[in-house]
Amino acid sequence: MDNIQSKWIKLLNEQNFSGWEVKSDEDEVLIIVPDDQDLVLVHKNIPDILLTLKPAIDSNERVVFVVGNSQTSFGFIVNPNNKDLHAKI
Secondary structure (H helix, E strand, C coil), rough: HHHHHHHHHHHHCCCCCCCCCCEECCCCEEEEEECCCCCHHHHHHHHHHHHHHHHHHCCCEEEEEEECCCCCHHHEECCCCCCCCCCCC
């Protein structure tokens, strides 16, 4: 885990999102959301949450977030690189 990931994890944990577990998984920040929370709503709001918190990190380093529960997950990248922007899904 690098310094920027540590900052993100600390900052997200300080937000006290109910039941969320935020931790590192090598090159990614994992956000584990309880199964009883609406993951569709989290998916809709996570970009705004992360981009609102981003100025407190003060870095342009690429960070990959994987957000999910025991059923499904999705990714979000802060500061995507050129390869990310042109990836075919």
